[in-house]
Amino acid sequence: MSAVAVDGVWKYYGDYPALRxxxxxxxxxxxxxxxxxxxxxxxxLLRILAGFSRPGRGxxxxxxxxxxxxxxxxxxxxxxxxIAVYDELSAVxxxxxxxxxxxxxxxxxxxxxxxxxxxxxxxxxxxxxxxSRGMRQRLAVARAFLHGPSVLFLDEPFTxxxxxxxxxxxxxxxxALAEGKTIVMSTHQLREALELASHVALLNxxxxxxxxxxxxxxxxxxxxxxxxxxxx
Amino acid sequence: MGFFRQVFVIMAKDLRAExxxxxxxxxxxAFALVILLLFSFAFENSDESMKDNLGGLLWIVFxxxxxxxxxxxxxxxxxxxxxxxxxxxxISGAALFLGKAxxxxxxxxxxxxxxxxVFGIFYDVRWARQxxxxxxxxxxxxxxxTVIGTMSSALTVxxxxxxxxxPMLTYPILVPALLGAMQLTSPxxxxxxxxxxxxxxxxxxxxxxxxxxxxxxxxxxxxxxx
Numbered sequence: 001m002s003a004v005a006v007d008g009v010w011k012y013y014g015d016y017p018a019l020r021x022x023x024x025x026x027x028x029x030x031x032x033x034x035x036x037x038x039x040x041x042x043x044x045l046l047r048i049l050a051g052f053s054r055p056g057r058g059x060x061x062x063x064x065x066x067x068x069x070x071x072x073x074x075x076x077x078x079x080x081x082x083i084a085v086y087d088e089l090s091a092v093x094x095x096x097x098x099x100x101x102x103x104x105x106x107x108x109x110x111x112x113x114x115x116x117x118x119x120x121x122x123x124x125x126x127x128x129x130x131x132s133r134g135m136r137q138r139l140a141v142a143r144a145f146l147h148g149p150s151v152l153f154l155d156e157p158f159t160x161x162x163x164x165x166x167x168x169x170x171x172x173x174x175x176a177l178a179e180g181k182t183i184v185m186s187t188h189q190l191r192e193a194l195e196l197a198s199h200v201a202l203l204n205x206x207x208x209x210x211x212x213x214x215x216x217x218x219x220x221x222x223x224x225x226x227x228x229x230x231x232x
Numbered sequence: 233m234g235f236f237r238q239v240f241v242i243m244a245k246d247l248r249a250e251x252x253x254x255x256x257x258x259x260x261x262a263f264a265l266v267i268l269l270l271f272s273f274a275f276e277n278s279d280e281s282m283k284d285n286l287g288g289l290l291w292i293v294f295x296x297x298x299x300x301x302x303x304x305x306x307x308x309x310x311x312x313x314x315x316x317x318x319x320x321x322x323i324s325g326a327a328l329f330l331g332k333a334x335x336x337x338x339x340x341x342x343x344x345x346x347x348x349x350v351f352g353i354f355y356d357v358r359w360a361r362q363x364x365x366x367x368x369x370x371x372x373x374x375x376x377x378t379v380i381g382t383m384s385s386a387l388t389v390x391x392x393x394x395x396x397x398x399p400m401l402t403y404p405i406l407v408p409a410l411l412g413a414m415q416l417t418s419p420x421x422x423x424x425x426x427x428x429x430x431x432x433x434x435x436x437x438x439x440x441x442x443x444x445x446x447x448x449x450x451x452x453x454x455x456x457x458x
Binding site: 051054078080085102 | 233237238241245248249252253311312313314316317318319320321322323324453457458
């Protein structure tokens with residue numbers, strides 16, 4: 001069974017089709033890099049995959065389930081453009097909140113463990129609004145990985161991260177792939193993404209222009225996919 | 233995690249955030265007290281017809297002050313895209329809605345309970361003579377206000393003009409509940425208990441709350457995931 005299956009997905013904003021007949025699959029353990037210019041539909045597709053938005057037509061399955069089903073949601077981790085943690089709560093309160101919502105057996109322990117892993121244990125009781133940008137980003141990473149998701153949807157995960165947060169995230173993503181987890185990430189940072197990716201999909205104006213395994217040419221020249229299959 | 237535990241977690245999170253920031257409760261309380269003060273100067277307290285309208289005045293204050301709390305309900309989730317994280321979590325939209333509605337209910341009731349003694353002083357009313365029945369009306373009327381306001385907050389969360397849209401959506405739907413609450417409150421603050429002529433309003437208020445709670449719980453998932 002595919003970890004992620006996208007079958008004929010369309011999404012309209014008014015009359016404008018932001019996604020047009022998207023068909024993609026990612027097997028367990030695969031890392032799919034979703035690339036494309038701004039406005040190509042990457043974020044829209046990721047939001048549909050994560051269950052934040054419904055497709056106009058077509059179907060998305062996460063291990064055979066709709067992304068809105070509780071079982072699928074327990075398996076999904078998401079990092080979007082925002083850090084998705086509360087400024088007015090402390091780091092440990094934020095992670096404990098999400099650990100409770102995901103039904104983890106010992107929420108506070110899980111929260112403290114992830115604060116330790118992301119280098120935030122020292123500021124566990126500090127309010128997020130007092131954190132530096134890099135600390136907030138690491139907390140967002142901890143929030144996404146906290147419940148041990150088997151599918152990770154990452155929307156521009158390396159954008160605006162500081163060096164330490166990039167190192168933390170890359171380490172966690174490599175670990176996740178080694179454990180057979182599935183990653184779908186949209187990115188403009190092709191070099192970082194292609195180092196991790198096993199597959200690449202190029203979106204062009206809401207359509208899949210290329211979908212296939214990552215090749216050595218792509219790693220050698222990150223612009224290769226755009227040049228070969230890119231926009232006309 | 234069970235449904236009611238999820239509701240409690242969301243409610244506790246919202247209350248904790250509000251207690252830390254006090255952004256909604258301070259504005260709402262200040263608004264309620266200022267309006268009560270201004271109206272007490274605008275109207276003649278010795279006028280008997282004014283005494284008959286005190287329930288209406290009180291609920292107008294509660295409805296407008298309550299909106300300031302309700303406006304923040306889902307808007308609180310917008311900074312940092314926190315709403316995405318809640319929608320992604322394996323909890324039902326109904327649990328999310330009910331948790332938020334209960335947090336709003338506690339806050340709006342708090343504003344009302346602080347406003348009542350002030351109302352009594354400014355308008356020279358011994359409002360507590362029928363307190364248990366008045367409390368029942370407050371609980372029912374405030375739940376109606378909270379359910380409609382929380383649902384409107386969810387509907388308008390992604391709209392740029394949500395502060396304008398929320399009252400436009402909330403008040404027209406709320407008219408029957410406000411009418412019932414006003415009709416019940418005026419005699420109660422004057423010391424007259426609920427009788428055969430007013431009990432119909434009480435039944436209507438209960439019906440309003442039940443229907444709109446059920447409709448909101450049923451629709452909220454569709455509203456949140458577009």
